[in-house]
Amino acid sequence: MYVSLKPTVNDPEGLAIANALGSLGFGTVQGVRSGKYFQVRLAAEDAKAAAEQVDQMCSRLLANPVIETYEFELERAR
Amino acid sequence: MYVSLKPTVNDPEGLAIANALGSLGFGTVQGVRSGKYFQVRLAAEDAKAAAEQVDQMCSRLLANPVIETYEFELERAR
Structure with missing residues (x-):
């Protein structure tokens, strides 16, 4: 499951990382x-x-629908 | 890029989420x-x-090699 901020939402952590990578x-x-x-x-x-x-797990607990989107992949357990 | 805790490292956040999902x-x-x-x-x-x-980005900044592992996938920009 990947939960990330909607493209329209500011991402201060992403910005800080981009600056750190630049430096x-x-x-x-x-x-x-x-x-x-x-x-x-x-x-x-x-x-x-x-x-x-x-x-259901994503929409009820793991992702905040107001500011986040989610994707997931299924994998058969090894 | 996916950075996650090594399997041998306790994951309190994962545990808390598992409990919340259970409830x-x-x-x-x-x-x-x-x-x-x-x-x-x-x-x-x-x-x-x-x-x-x-x-290099992962090993120098984004992942703590002592407790974390990382994986990444490359995608041509759209």
Whole structure:
């Protein structure tokens, strides 16, 4: 799951990182956006059920719908 | 770029989220690991040069090598 700020929302952390990278000599950086990243291991009947659960987890807890967007990928547990 | 805690390192945030998900009724959650997620837009001659820059950014600034690991994917800017 990737939760990041909407493009229209200021990202002070991303800005601070971009400046820090610049002062470390990474002159080719054009922009940085920061966000949160979660790996959730869960049991589900199938991919569809897993996707529904993950979507609910994001919209009810992990992402603030006012300022954040989320994406997720499903992976069969190893 | 994905920066997450090494598997051997305690993840209090992940634990708190797992508990919160449990109390919201997501009973099938077996574990949660949390981390940071960065999207960096940069200019580079080719993919190899871009990968070298990104690797340096992670090891010099974005990831703490003692407790964190990092992965990244390259994408041609749209």
